[in-house]
Amino acid sequence: MARERLYLFDTTLRDGAQTNGVDFTLADKLAIAGMLDELGIDYVEGGYPGANPTDTELFASDRNFDTTFTAFGMTRRPGRSASNDPGLAALLEAKADAVCFVAKAWDYHVRVALETTNEENIASIRDSVKAAKAKGKEVLLDCEHFFDGYKANPQYALSCARAAYAEGARWVVLCDTNGGTLPHEVEAIVAEVVRTIPGDHVGIHAHNDTEQAVANSFAAVRAGARQIQGTLNGLGERCGNANLVSIIPTLKLKPEYSGMFQIGVSDAQLKKLVHVSHELDERLNRSSNRNAPYVGDSAFATKAGIHASAIAKEPATYEHVAPEAVGNKRKIMVSEQAGKSNILAELERIGIKADKDDPGIARLLELVKERETIGYAYEAADASFELLARRTLGKVPNYFDVTQFDVNVEQRNNAKGERVTVTLAVVKLKVGDDNMISAAEGNGPVNALDLALRKDLGKYQKYIEGLSLVDYRVRILNGGTEAVTRVLIESEDEAGERWTTIGVSANIIDASFQALMDSIIYKLVKSGAPA
Ligand SMILES: [Zn+2]
Numbered sequence: 001m002a003r004e005r006l007y008l009f010d011t012t013l014r015d016g017a018q019t020n021g022v023d024f025t026l027a028d029k030l031a032i033a034g035m036l037d038e039l040g041i042d043y044v045e046g047g048y049p050g051a052n053p054t055d056t057e058l059f060a061s062d063r064n065f066d067t068t069f070t071a072f073g074m075t076r077r078p079g080r081s082a083s084n085d086p087g088l089a090a091l092l093e094a095k096a097d098a099v100c101f102v103a104k105a106w107d108y109h110v111r112v113a114l115e116t117t118n119e120e121n122i123a124s125i126r127d128s129v130k131a132a133k134a135k136g137k138e139v140l141l142d143c144e145h146f147f148d149g150y151k152a153n154p155q156y157a158l159s160c161a162r163a164a165y166a167e168g169a170r171w172v173v174l175c176d177t178n179g180g181t182l183p184h185e186v187e188a189i190v191a192e193v194v195r196t197i198p199g200d201h202v203g204i205h206a207h208n209d210t211e212q213a214v215a216n217s218f219a220a221v222r223a224g225a226r227q228i229q230g231t232l233n234g235l236g237e238r239c240g241n242a243n244l245v246s247i248i249p250t251l252k253l254k255p256e257y258s259g260m261f262q263i264g265v266s267d268a269q270l271k272k273l274v275h276v277s278h279e280l281d282e283r284l285n286r287s288s289n290r291n292a293p294y295v296g297d298s299a300f301a302t303k304a305g306i307h308a309s310a311i312a313k314e315p316a317t318y319e320h321v322a323p324e325a326v327g328n329k330r331k332i333m334v335s336e337q338a339g340k341s342n343i344l345a346e347l348e349r350i351g352i353k354a355d356k357d358d359p360g361i362a363r364l365l366e367l368v369k370e371r372e373t374i375g376y377a378y379e380a381a382d383a384s385f386e387l388l389a390r391r392t393l394g395k396v397p398n399y400f401d402v403t404q405f406d407v408n409v410e411q412r413n414n415a416k417g418e419r420v421t422v423t424l425a426v427v428k429l430k431v432g433d434d435n436m437i438s439a440a441e442g443n444g445p446v447n448a449l450d451l452a453l454r455k456d457l458g459k460y461q462k463y464i465e466g467l468s469l470v471d472y473r474v475r476i477l478n479g480g481t482e483a484v485t486r487v488l489i490e491s492e493d494e495a496g497e498r499w500t501t502i503g504v505s506a507n508i509i510d511a512s513f514q515a516l517m518d519s520i521i522y523k524l525v526k527s528g529a530p531a
Pocket of ligand 1: 014177205207241
């Protein structure tokens with residue numbers, strides 16, 4: 001049996017732009033749209049032309065996407081004709097393949113917010129759809145507050161949706177604008193809607209205010225809707241929109257959906273999902289959610305020894321899907337509860353060959369336990385674990401020695417008489433027979449130390465050129481009698497690969513230095529730098 005086509009509509013750049021603290025530039029919008037296009041998303045809603053300079057410029061620019069690039073805006077204003085509404089005119093003039101109108105579908109809002117009559121609201125929907133169709137656009141209508149409206153006045157909510165469909169709108173999208181509708185309600189209401197509007201013209205736009213936006217989207221699909229709207233990483237105002245990054249793999253990998261539906265995302269495109277999700281966080285300068293389903297760092301991480309030994313034998317024993325399908329990795333964490341089986345499984349994953357009777361394994365296990373007692377957490381620092389393992393079992397070349405470092409923080413008045421804090425780090429290194437000395441100023445001690453350390457590694461410099469720090473986390477632990485500081489540093493290389501290293505010390509600079517050193521040495525090992 002042929003599978004039905006299900007369409008994905010992304011509104012990261014419009015609804016997602018409402019997220020607290022998110023402010024996309026034109027370059028951000030173009031880059032994210034390009035990423036969505038490459039992922040195989042059917043519709044990308046770029047924004048609201050005419051509402052702000054960025055969106056106006058976006059819709060004036062030339063783009064070359066396969067996706068249906070969509071402009072968002074209001075239906076004509078009550079009491080005006082479609083031809084005499086500058087807002088509508090700007091929307092229709094925008095360079096977009098499709099227009100998504102938003103209109104009220106709740107009579108209460110029509111009365112209170114729009115201050116017009118039910119009839120005039122429907123006439124506005126009709127006229128706007130007609131005007132956009134006349135311009136050759138594909139038309140969508142977002143029925144705002146559809147579910148609350150339906151509960152209050154089902155006939156009126158339905159007549160708004162039907163008016164758009166009757167005028168030739170390709171999609172009528174049912175929005176749970178306040179995000180409070182529950183899955184069983186969505187399923188029941190969508191089932192009513194598709195009795196009069198064919199399901200392959202009905203979409204769902206769910207918000208996450210009860211943490212069920214994804215569940216609500218699937219409830220709508222079960223009832224017959226064939227378009228899902230959402231955002232990358234669930235971005236969106238308040239609690240966010242339905243998270244496409246969770247929805248896509250479920251549609252692709254769960255037989256109940258993959259057997260029934262086909263989406264625009266291929267198996268190869270699905271493998272880019274982790275990258276897409278992280279890339280967005282990177283652009284927003286926020287650290288990724290480790291526990292995100294499918295794409296999080298911990299999504300396929302296992303801790304307990306008994307699980308780990310089973311996973312090493314047969315991954316399917318503790319995994320609901322294969323991590324590689326979405327571009328993620330299996331991770332067996334080394335922890336205080338670690339047994340030999342964890343260590344062996346983790347070594348195998350990172351490609352270190354080891355015999356289970358090798359005395360080095362027992363030594364490594366001892367070492368991990370010892371260090372975790374004083375505050376190290378290797379489960380969060382895969383690269384530091386790998387280095388520790390390589391050092392214990394085999395060989396990590398002694399690439400260079402830091403013979404001395406010095407960090408100086410000074411507060412003083414500058415030439416303009418302003419109070420400034422200046423940080424200077426000096427690092428003395430020995431690379432082979434060469435003694436080198438580097439100094440750097442930074443916006444803080446760790447930054448200055450990092451810059452000085454990576455400024456000149458002599459013959460190894462070329463291996464670390466693409467290295468950058470993407471995250472720095474500090475935690476004060478109360479271990480024993482004294483507080484110790486744990487520093488986790490996340491690094492990235494030119495290929496986009498990321499790793500985390502750790503340092504622990506009573507002194508924050510010292511802890512940071514350990515983590516910085518591990519990161520650099522990890523990169524040298526990974527790049528196969530010669531000893
Ligand atoms: Zn919304």
